Amino acid sequence: MNRKHVVVIGGSVAGMATALALDEHGHRVTVLEKEVLPRCQTAVEAFELWERRGAPQSRHSHAFLARLHNSIRERRPTLYAELMEAGAEQLRFKDMVDEVYEAPEFIPEDDEIVLLACRRITFDWVLRRHLEKHTEIEYRDGVAVEGLEASRDEGSGLPHVTGVRLAASEGDGCAAEVLRADLVVDASGRNSKLKHWLAEIGSAPLEEESESCGIFYCSRFYRVRDGVTPPKIEGPIGADLGYMKYAIFPGDSGIFSITLAAERHDDAMRKLRNVEAFEAASATLPATRAWVDPAVSEPVTDVYTYANLKNTLRFFVVEGTPLALGFFPIGDALVHANPISGRGCTLSWLGSYLLADAYAAHPDEPLAFARTLFAGVERELIPWYLNMRDQDRAANERGRMEASGEDPFAFEREDGTIDPKAYMHSLLRDGLLPALTEDLSVLRAFMRVFNMLDAPADILKDSELLMRVMAVWQRRGERDPIRLGPARSEMLEQLKQTAA
Ligand SMILES: Cc1cc2nc3c(=O)[nH]c(=O)nc-3n(C[C@H](O)[C@H](O)[C@H](O)COP(=O)(O)OP(=O)(O)OC[C@H]3O[C@@H](n4cnc5c(N)ncnc54)[C@H](O)[C@@H]3O)c2cc1C
Incomplete structure (x- = not known):
């Protein structure tokens, strides 16, 4: 076994998942977390005491999708049992369907659609305790990374990261401590200083694509x-x-x-x-x-x-060349998208295992490691990001049209031609949406993609599903539009009355 020392920057979901995945391969792992997380005996106590200024989204609602639920249950049954002991629950597709459909016909794959109902703080608290109880992983909180240490790789000319520089503790008057590592993983979240750290060690500039979720x-x-x-x-x-x-x-x-x-x-x-x-x-x-x-x-x-809130993708590997060797960003530091899709923790978990597998395949070949890992990222993670980014673009455009008094669903133009975008909006609102409550096959397909069990392809590209949705859409004149809530004007009136 080729045992390495890996330093992980950030001790949240991606950092802890990466540490666990690397620990499975026998590596020595040190996790550095800048926030001090008070020791708590229970998740309930952690919910009261953990401020999570370093990851403020931890105090927001979190959905844990079936892809993540199933992966934890299969890969780390002890962790799964600990989550359940801490009060987490299963949210089963079959139970939900039973409430809506009369005598539904299930298929065996329906057992795969199970979400984990759990607060984010509970999830992180259980993960942290699991690391301590069952692994050799060293988790140091209250330790902030300030920068990277690197030498120049002679063959490729790229900076090769050899460790991290820790922020000196307040008042200790000493030089900042340097921690050496064979591999450094940046799991410091969406506000990672990655760009700045890489520039400091002389890498090519880090490019990113970033746009508001709206x-x-x-x-x-x-x-x-x-x-x-x-x-x-x-x-x-x-x-x-x-x-x-x-x-x-x-x-x-x-x-x-x-x-x-x-x-x-x-x-x-x-x-x-x-x-x-x-x-x-x-x-x-x-x-x-x-x-x-x-x-x-x-x-x-x-x-x-x-x-x-932003959809952001950072291009750490460009045309097969990473910006640095011996280093890789993971979790939100690499890619994050609109949280409304509830995919961030699942993507972080999947990315962590991709990283550990790539490192197992190439522990002594940093270039091959980066290329293998990036191929996995391109295959498994980026399609989800693109899917969310494109959905947000469409939703923002619809919002702009509504705000300017246009009807985004009016697909028949005056000259008799069809506006394809408006047609698609109409198909989603008056076809797909009602089909979810009328047609179990459509609901199943939707929920499988929602839960990341199937690839993020547009389910309307499946000809059989499209026919089913079209059948519901054709009957749009026969039913009232589904009312998911009040119109904006009614909601504002409600809020005005409350204020009064
Ligand atoms: C409002 C909101 C709601 C969300 N809802 C969901 C949801 O329903 N389901 C879901 O799956 N995902 C959701 N997400 C996304 C999810 O929270 C993130 O994808 C996930 O937290 C990413 O984990 P991470 O470990 O990469 O980063 P983070 O969780 O952000 O953690 C980064 C960690 O790094 C530490 N750190 C930062 N800098 C340093 C440093 N220099 N040195 C040491 N440590 C450092 C921070 O203190 C922090 O602990 C939501 C996100 C937001 C913003």
């Missing part, structure tokens, strides 16, 4: 009252109203959360950041109304907000 997030957590059975989940846990997206996230230990995400330039909707407005909106939405009924639950936190 929304801001507001989340609040609630506890189901003792002795009360939570309302049934009878369909999708979220919806897009155009001016606002919303979702309800069952968590662990009787806690659930609600997220409302409005368009970032919509000043009137900024009121959602206030507790009163958030409550009024949640009590108005059909999917959340029963949950926030004071007889059912009580709020346990304020409303948390998160602005400046």
